[in-house]
Amino acid sequence: MTAHPVNCLDDVVHQRVRLGILTIAHEARRVEFGFLRTALELTAGNLGQHLSVLENAGLVHIEKGYEGKRPRTWVNLTPAGEQALREEIAHLKRLIQQVEQTAP
């Protein structure tokens, strides 16, 4: 018997902002802090907290550096992050499918 998709959801990834970060980092390959902040409509502090959660879980790699004289923070998805994103999307699709099948 297969587990219900709800039980397969990862608490770290199953969250609007963190799933958004992973989605953007996956599509962009490498994304700058400012782009994430604008796209997700977050404050710097809030985004920083979500990034810390993802970094501690080994799902993203954060790189700090300079471009000219401007400090920049780049976010890359780790292989574990790629897999976590794939699995989360698959679970969400299964969940929707199950809800649609059981709907009256």
Next chain:
Amino acid sequence: MTDASVPPQDGPQELLSASRRLTRRVRQAQRGTWFPLLLFAALTLVSIPITLNSRHAFDCRVVRAGRVCVAFSPGGYVFWPLALVLAYAAIAAFYVHRARRRGVGTRVRLYVITGIIIAVVGTGVSLWLVTHPAVSGYPGPPSAATLFLYRLVSPEAAIGLALLMLAWVERNRALLVFGLVYLVVVAFGRFPPPNAALTFLAVSAAVLLLGSIGFALAELRARRTAP
């Protein structure tokens, strides 16, 4: 105070649609389709005098209908490989600079490598066909298949084939359709003599230029309507 239900932000349907929206946003930030199209349109226009003024005929033979020769433009064989490699280097620089400025990465490397490989292979095959005219039945008239092969290894077709790769890299369906239309024009278009070469190059450049304008306008509109 109200007890009306608030739409869930973390529901599966909402999460998936937010994810798709963000994916579209990143793709829009990464796209710069107008630039390669404009560059190739300019190169095609520049190639017109080079192609027409460096025509060379050799291996002339007398046949029943008169005299036939193998004709080609040596200038084009020098201009196009160099121009295409430099153009792809410029496109790579443009995409990398633009992506950095917008705060996202780019996948343009695959397009640039594919474009250079197609350009080099196309030039090689084209040169081989010119120096081995018997393969295409020379001194007899070229068949439709031969004409198609000549068009397929032309620099214009090399540009079109690489555009299909750019469409895949950018996940850009509009560019895929444009690339296919452009390829149909350069591979199957029939242009009447005596100015067939000139018309062919002018039409190719015009299609690329119109495409560049169209994609630039679409990009501008998408940026204006972006949240």
